[in-house]
Amino acid sequence: MKMKLSQRLMLKYYKAKIRTIGMVSPEKAATEAFDLFCTPYKSKKSPKIPPIFHQSLPVSVDIGGITARGFQWKSELAQARKVLIVHGFSSYSYKFEQYILALIKEGFEVLAFDAPGHGISDGKRIHSLIYRDTILAIEANFGPLYGVIAHSMGGLAAALAFESMLNTSERKLVLIAPATETKSAIENLFTLIPVKPAVKQAFHQYVTNLAGKPISYFSVARVVRTLKARVLWIHDETDTICTFKDVEPLLSETIPSTEFFITKGLGHNQVYKEASTRDRILAFIQSPPNGDFL
Numbered sequence: 001m002k003m004k005l006s007q008r009l010m011l012k013y014y015k016a017k018i019r020t021i022g023m024v025s026p027e028k029a030a031t032e033a034f035d036l037f038c039t040p041y042k043s044k045k046s047p048k049i050p051p052i053f054h055q056s057l058p059v060s061v062d063i064g065g066i067t068a069r070g071f072q073w074k075s076e077l078a079q080a081r082k083v084l085i086v087h088g089f090s091s092y093s094y095k096f097e098q099y100i101l102a103l104i105k106e107g108f109e110v111l112a113f114d115a116p117g118h119g120i121s122d123g124k125r126i127h128s129l130i131y132r133d134t135i136l137a138i139e140a141n142f143g144p145l146y147g148v149i150a151h152s153m154g155g156l157a158a159a160l161a162f163e164s165m166l167n168t169s170e171r172k173l174v175l176i177a178p179a180t181e182t183k184s185a186i187e188n189l190f191t192l193i194p195v196k197p198a199v200k201q202a203f204h205q206y207v208t209n210l211a212g213k214p215i216s217y218f219s220v221a222r223v224v225r226t227l228k229a230r231v232l233w234i235h236d237e238t239d240t241i242c243t244f245k246d247v248e249p250l251l252s253e254t255i256p257s258t259e260f261f262i263t264k265g266l267g268h269n270q271v272y273k274e275a276s277t278r279d280r281i282l283a284f285i286q287s288p289p290n291g292d293f294l
Contacts, residue, residue: 030202070113088152092119131157182218
């Protein structure tokens with residue numbers, strides 16, 4: 001993916017900074033690298049607000065002192081099922097206008113939140129545990145969520161959140177180009193910012209200490225192998241952000257609750273914008289649930 005000038009300049013700054021600090025302290029360099037890893041890029045240009053968002057109710061949740069703000073579209077149906085839209089890293093809810101319109105038309109109650117550090121929400125950093133806890137806070141305050149449609153890093157956070165939810169066999173999870181393996185994302189980081197092995201080791205240790213879990217825990221593949229929820233996993237073979245190589249081994253496994261929809265030539269972002277993808281997701285969400293979900 002081609003970087004903007006501001007992104008290239010920021011990367012150049014971090015390269016020099018982390019390399020210099022690493023000569024003295026691998027641990028401090030690892031902390032700086034993690035800070036970069038968790039900092040979304042924000043454009044100075046304000047995005048255009050799609051008309052449907054002017055018809056929403058403002059909602060919010062608090063996560064550790066940070067307010068995540070979002071949008072709610074209630075249904076006229078008394079027992080409308082609730083679907084949450086979860087965007088990816090350096091993204092925002094406005095980009096999912098077409099999903100919101102389609103779900104509203106079919107009678108669902110729809111929720112969409114900007115992640116901490118994104119859009120209209122507070123904060124400057126995001127990682128999968130913060131995002132997971134945001135989804136769980138939305139579930140606690142506005143649930144129960146019948147379905148979650150999640151893209152990219154949002155897919156990892158949603159998968160982790162589903163592990164903590166009750167009655168998952170009656171819920172549906174749509175993963176669009178999810179950040180399948182965090183270890184791959186870390187490898188990508190250190191491809192962009194080459195560091196000495198001592199800094200890489202310190203980075204892995206920092207993440208493990210922070211999370212209380214090994215990096216292998218942060219894996220969508222690990223979650224779906226045991227998840228009881230019905231899962232639709234959509235991925236493009238030419239995705240260069242969340243690469244297909246992490247998904248490919250799963251295709252030869254038997255994962256009863258998960259179905260895969262593989263595309264080619266759409267990449268990481270166009271895959272969720274494609275009308276055929278949206279139609280497939282809507283059909284999946286509308287298909288009969290496994291149980292009597294309220």
